[in-house]
Amino acid sequence: MAFDTTSAGKPEPPSSPARPTLRRLVLDVLKPHEPNILAIAKALAVLPGVDGVDITVYEIDAKVENVKITLEGTDLEFARIRNVIHDMGGAIHSIDKVSTGRVIVEEAPTPQD
Amino acid sequence: MAFDTTSAGKPEPPSSPARPTLRRLVLDVLKPHEPNILAIAKALAVLPGVDGVDITVYEIDAKVENVKITLEGTDLEFARIRNVIHDMGGAIHSIDKVSTGRVIVEEAPTPQD
Amino acid sequence: MAFDTTSAGKPEPPSSPARPTLRRLVLDVLKPHEPNILAIAKALAVLPGVDGVDITVYEIDAKVENVKITLEGTDLEFARIRNVIHDMGGAIHSIDKVSTGRVIVEEAPTPQD
Amino acid sequence: MAFDTTSAGKPEPPSSPARPTLRRLVLDVLKPHEPNILAIAKALAVLPGVDGVDITVYEIDAKVENVKITLEGTDLEFARIRNVIHDMGGAIHSIDKVSTGRVIVEEAPTPQD
Amino acid sequence: MAFDTTSAGKPEPPSSPARPTLRRLVLDVLKPHEPNILAIAKALAVLPGVDGVDITVYEIDAKVENVKITLEGTDLEFARIRNVIHDMGGAIHSIDKVSTGRVIVEEAPTPQD
Amino acid sequence: MAFDTTSAGKPEPPSSPARPTLRRLVLDVLKPHEPNILAIAKALAVLPGVDGVDITVYEIDAKVENVKITLEGTDLEFARIRNVIHDMGGAIHSIDKVSTGRVIVEEAPTPQD
Amino acid sequence: MAFDTTSAGKPEPPSSPARPTLRRLVLDVLKPHEPNILAIAKALAVLPGVDGVDITVYEIDAKVENVKITLEGTDLEFARIRNVIHDMGGAIHSIDKVSTGRVIVEEAPTPQD
Incomplete structure (x- = not known):
């Protein structure tokens, strides 16, 4: 599928950051019951560049649990x-x-979702 | 699944708190009918670091009830x-x-939800 | 399920109120047709600490009706x-x-809902 | 179901109005086709204490129609x-x-809805 | 169904308009394909008291189409x-x-919807 | 269905524009794969009176694709x-x-939707 | 379907940009597991004119994954x-x-969606 748009010779707009920053990260994690999500969320919250952490449990089995971890910050590592x-x-x-860049961009809804 | 990103030698951004704070906590609790959710919510609301408490009943049986407790604050214990x-x-x-950190981060919706 | 977090020796943050206040209350009430919900809502609205009252009818039978009463205020009694x-x-x-504390906290959605 | 909360001897907070005011009213009304909902909405809009009126038709039969009337104001009569x-x-x-009081309070969602 | 609220002898609050104004109007209209909805929307938009017009097509047949026309303004005629x-x-x-009065009031959701 | 409202002899309120302006337009368009929606969106964006263009693909076949084009502006032509x-x-x-007039009015939801 | 609107002889309003800018782009991309979406999102975030990038995984197979990439910026290339x-x-x-123009316009919902 050929695309007709070329960008040769265009001046570099200043808006993009020199170093790409990770602003939001969503992980699907399998974990044992201990340590609990509170301990993990606290440990993650003190990492450099983290503004906030949400951990949500969506499934609990006898020995393990599936959790969804959402982190947001200025420069997640x-x-x-x-x-x-x-x-x-x-x-x-x-x-x-994942969301990277100057701002956190939301996924745009499309009929294909 | 190997990840290619390394963070060695990066200066510590100041944004993360020295001490991790618990900002929001959601508990699934089984309780007897007495004392009622009003008494429990009042008792929780005066704990240090609590800004507000929501208790919602989602199931009532003959002797017990299942409730969902949502607490928000600056530093829940x-x-x-x-x-x-x-x-x-x-x-x-x-x-x-659980939500920890400088700000309360909302869980980001994903197709896996 | 053991939790590893202890709060011994932590200074009391000032944010929690000395006296716990009830900020929102949702009641499921069975009532006869008379007096109607307007009369009840007016009677509740003048109680101390009430900012507003919503009464919504969700079921009407021959002699009785089921209503849901939502009250919000600074200090509901x-x-x-x-x-x-x-x-x-x-x-x-x-x-x-029920919602108690300095602010009205909304129930956080979880997969268990 | 006994409740343990008493309010004896508590100073009256000033927030509740001396006279209870009706702030929002939702009526299910059966009406003939004439006069139409426009005429009725105009007649209701000039009543004292009315800020606005919404009339929505949800069913039309040969001779009658079912409409839902929502009125909001400072002091509906x-x-x-x-x-x-x-x-x-x-x-x-x-x-x-019905919604009464100083402010219009929205019905709080609960699992029982 | 007797209602206990009387309004005899109550001073007239100033909030209601002397003349009732139509602020929003939603019409279900059957029309031929020509002139198209663009022409009709333009013709309606210049009428006195009209701020804006939305025409949405919800059904197209061989010769006619069903459209929904929403008009908002300060004083629709x-x-x-x-x-x-x-x-x-x-x-x-x-x-x-229809919505009449000083402000456009939204229909309040109820379980009966 | 006779309507009783007449507007004879009413002074013209100033709010409606002298010339009707098209503020939003939504088109269902069938197009070949080339040129792609990016090229078309760019071509439409430079037309007089256009503030922004959204083109969303909702169906792709072997040779053609169905797209929905939403344009907004001060005076679309x-x-x-x-x-x-x-x-x-x-x-x-x-x-x-289509949306015409001084402001873009949203379609008001009704039970007939 | 003939349309009656002509635009001959109308002065050019100043609002449309001389050069069309791509403000938002949503791509459906098939990729191998490596490099991961984090690496791709970082690489895209430093491109000229990019404000932010969201990459969401919606399907993972043994060797490949389907992802949805949303980019927003002042002048995407x-x-x-x-x-x-x-x-x-x-x-x-x-x-x-795709979204082009001075502002990012959202797709307007229609019954045909």
């Missing part, structure tokens, strides 16, 4: 976040959503 | 909250959601 | 509210929701 | 409203919702 | 609106909603 | 918009919604 | 965006939505 989760016994099942 | 609930005859069935 | 409803022929079937 | 509707051939089938 | 629609070949099937 | 779409190979299947 | 995605192993399955 995925490696540190991943390490905290691993160190506390959790496994990141998938990265479900 | 889970141990005190748990003690109040236990002292008033309730049992925390599960912690369903 | 349940005993007075209960007395007004009883004096006007109503019976409180259940307290479905 | 039900007797006058009822008289206007009766004088224009309508019959109030039921009062479905 | 139904007779002129009806005349424009008739002059352009349309027939008002029904008046589905 | 349908003839120019139609010409751009035709010149780029598209066919306007229908005009689904 | 599709060619650069397409090149970044291709260079990182992704294939643009379709452009689902």
Whole structure:
């Protein structure tokens, strides 16, 4: 599918940040019951660049629970976040959503959703 | 699933709080009919760091009722909250959601919900 | 389920009120057709600490009707509210929701809803 | 179901109005096709204490129509409203919702809805 | 169903307008394909007291189409609106909603909806 | 269905514009894959009176695609918009919604929707 | 379907931009698991004219994943965006939505949706 738009020779607008920043991160995590989501959320909240953390449980089994972790901040650092989760016994099942850039952009609804 | 992002040698942004604060807590609680949710909500509302408490009943049986307790504040203390609930005859069935950090972050919707 | 968070020796943040205040109350009430919901809503609206009252009818039978009463205020007094409803022929079937504290907190949605 | 809260000896907070005011009224009305909802809405809009009137038709039969009338104002007077509707051939089938007090309070959603 | 509220001898609050104004009008209109909704919307938009017009097509047949016309303004004049629609070949099937008074009041949701 | 409202002899309120302006236009358009919606949206965005253009694809077949085009502006000119779409190979299947006047009015929801 | 509106001889309103700008772009992209959406979102966020990027995963298979990429900015450049995605192993399955012009216009809901 050919696209007709070219951008050669266009002056660089100043709006994009020099260094890309991760502003929001949504993770699907499998974790044992202990330590609980409160301990993990507190550990994540003190990481550099984190403004806030939401952890929501959506499934609890005998030994493990599936949780959804939403982090927002000015400059989230995925490696540190991943390490905290691993160190506390959790496994990141998938990265479900990321938002990067100067502002947090919401996913635009489309008929394909 | 290997992730390629490293954060070595990055200056610590000032935004994250030194001490992680619990800003919102959602509990699924099983309780006897007495004392009622009004008494429990009042007892929780005077705990340090609590701005407001919502208790919603979602199921009533002959002897017990299932309630959902939502607390918001600047610095919720889970141990005190748990003690109040236990002292008033309730049992925390599960912690369903927690929000920590400088701001209360809402869970971002994803197709996996 | 053990929780690892302790709050020993933490300074009392000033945000919680000395006296717990009831800010919102939702009642499921069974009442005869007379007096009507207008009369009851007016009687409740003049009680101390009441800012506003909403009464919504959700079921009407031959002799009785089920209504949902939502009150909001700075300092609702349940005993007075209960007395007004009883004096006007109503019976409180259940307290479905209460909000206490400095601010009215909304119930946070969770997958368990 | 005994409630443990008493309000004896508590100073009267100033927030509640001396005279209870009806701020919003929702009526289910059966009416003939003539006069139409425009005429009725105009007649209701000039009543004392009325800020605005919404009349929505939800069912039309051969001779009659069911309409839902929502009125908002600073001090609605039900007797006058009822008289206007009766004088224009309508019959109030039921009062479905009332809001009284200093502010219009919205019905709080509960699982029982 | 007797109502206990009387309004005899109450001073007239100043809030209601001397002359009732039609602020919003929703019409269900059957029209031929020509002239199209653009022409009709333009013709309605220049009528006195009209701030804006929305025409939405919800059904198209071989020869006619059903459209929903929403008009808002400070002082809509139904007779002129009806005349424009008739002059352009349309027939008002029904008046589905009207809003009158100082402000446009939204229909309050009730369980009966 | 006779309507009793007449507007004879009423002074013209100043609020309606002398010339009717098209403020929003929603088109259902059938187009070939090339040129793509990006090219068409750019071509429409530079037309006089256009503030913004949204093109959303809701169906893709082997050779053609159905798209919904929403334009908003201070004074949209349908003839120019139609010409751009035709010149780029598209066919306007229908005009689904138009908004005219001083302000963009939203369609008011009714039970008939 | 003939349209009666002509725009000949009308002065050019100043509101439309000389050069059409792409303000929002929604892409359906098929990609291998590596590099992950975090790497792609960071790479897109530093492109000229990009304010923010949202990447949401809606389907994960053994070897590939379907993601929805939403970009917003002052002047998005599709060619650069397409090149970044291709260079990182992704294939643009379709452009689902574009917004161009001075402002980002939301798709107006219609019964045909």
